[in-house]
Amino acid sequence: MVVIVDRNLCTGCGQCIDTCPVEALSLGSDDIVVADADSCVDCGQCIDVCPVEALSLD
Structure with a gap:
């Protein structure tokens, strides 16, 4: 998963x-993670701290 x-x-x-332990x-250059x-x-x-729910595991 990623x-x-x-x-x-x-x-x-x-x-x-800031939260990612690794x-x-x-x-990125466009200020997107x-x-x-x-x-x-x-x-x-990272998913737990994202205030706009922009992250997920796939």
Whole structure:
């Protein structure tokens, strides 16, 4: 599994980036969160803190 970012909902607030224990999330050049599938450990912590529910596991 990997975190999926809904680009239409993500505001680039960074709360998920700060929460990720393995630093698998970063802000892309368009200020939308990008997930590194190779680093993600599917913990779901980022999903829990996203204020706009832009993240999901797939």
